[in-house]
Amino acid sequence: MSQEHDEMDECVQALARVHAFLHEELVEADADAIRIHLHACERCMENFEIESTITEMIVRSQPVEQAPTTLAARIQTMRITRR
Numbered sequence: 001m002s003q004e005h006d007e008m009d010e011c012v013q014a015l016a017r018v019h020a021f022l023h024e025e026l027v028e029a030d031a032d033a034i035r036i037h038l039h040a041c042e043r044c045m046e047n048f049e050i051e052s053t054i055t056e057m058i059v060r061s062q063p064v065e066q067a068p069t070t071l072a073a074r075i076q077t078m079r080i081t082r083r
């Protein structure tokens, strides 16, 4: 019975840290503990895959903060040639 409880605890802890893990906010030892748990625990691996897909989508949808220099330079050139 107590073993079952430990397992549950590991899952709760792993899932609580999944977001920090995905954003690489964990120290290497904690990240390793989660990786090991995910490989051993099918349920958490499933949850992790869902979370990582969502995180990836959010990262991809974020706008680029600055226009690349080449694009900015091209716009400058366009302005000049228009005159």
Ligand SMILES: [Zn+2]
Residues within 6 Å of the ligand: 010, 011, 012, 014, 037, 041, 042, 043, 044
């Ligand atoms: Zn688990």
